[in-house]
Amino acid sequence: MHQNLLAYINQHAASPLTNDEEALIVAAFRPKKLRKKQYFLEEGYVCKYVGFIVKGAMRQYSVDDKGVEHIVHLYIENYWASDRESAVMLTPTRYNIDAWEDTELLVATVADMLDLIEKVPSFGQMTRLMDQRSFIVSQRRLNSTISNSAEKRYEEFADNHPQFIQRFPQHLIASFLGITKETLSRIRKQASK
Amino acid sequence: MHQNLLAYINQHAASPLTNDEEALIVAAFRPKKLRKKQYFLEEGYVCKYVGFIVKGAMRQYSVDDKGVEHIVHLYIENYWASDRESAVMLTPTRYNIDAWEDTELLVATVADMLDLIEKVPSFGQMTRLMDQRSFIVSQRRLNSTISNSAEKRYEEFADNHPQFIQRFPQHLIASFLGITKETLSRIRKQASK
């Protein structure tokens, strides 16, 4: 179960983990299973855990005044689920994270993560890379959102993330793109002609 | 000139810089002045520098097929200007960064930054914090963009970043928010009633 995580870390660090380092990591991450729809994080709580997805799919979303959900993240295998804002600032989160499919996670506390970053150089490198990548992805998405029409945004997304298109229903993709499910339905109809 | 930067780093690290560490940092960062409208980074080039703004204001933007500029970042004193995507992935940037006002920068190469992160723990901590914050800010903005109307987005922005409202003209703010200058003008007119 932890093999996925260890392999992932090695892939994103300069040098491979030693046995001792592996032991530290395995000790920090506990397996956890979530059934479809179960929460990993609920609005109003401070995010104290970080989850590495071994198998399954999750989503992160906010709920507005009208009760409408807005998807801010979709996660599948080898993604990290957590609300960084809440975890870093120690403020109550504005988001919910729940399982879209039955999901297997490896979960560490934010405190243990900080500890590992200090003690295991490769782990520090990996998280730094993750931080940078998250930012880059977020940045691209933002640029796409302020620059492009809904149609172009969908095309771009479908081209770059076909796995998500297959895995999540259209109404979640629509929400992720910041449009309604009806509009996405019409965009797809147009595009298929 | 370097005092601003050193103070900034100390503010964002666990322990203060030693004299040796300060020397390393000062050696890596060279002062640079940009006149209004001069480029710091131009589309198509790989981003090889990172700039810390000591005085002045800058903007980062993309230009679409129709020649329309889309502001992705506005920078003022104590902000870091660069395109992380290009610097990290070593790909040509899609953005331009130029001076909106006459600006004084401290500039380091990306290579020197990486070197400092290794050699100076406080510097590493500071950059890690910056990465996290950038992501958080980007995340919030994204959430606001997919969840809120133009009007609400403007209100939120004006509340949270009054300095920017004062410092940059309305048409840049509009572009930053992903709306046209005419729409922003009308939103403001409405709001003032």
Place this chain on the structure above:
DNA sequence: AAAAAGCGTTGATATTTATCAACGCTTTTA
């Protein structure tokens, strides 16, 4: 096996936002 919930689609209509053109005012440039 029946009922309920989830999903995608379509039509009719309303709302939001963009586009285009023009104007007055201020600041910068020549």
Place this chain on the structure above:
DNA sequence: TAAAAGCGTTGATAAATATCAACGCTTTTT
């Protein structure tokens, strides 16, 4: 100091997108 460029505003109109309601189909729940 004259001309040009930059900026914000307004009006008329067009385009993009949302909203509301309904329907058929599939999957899940009872």
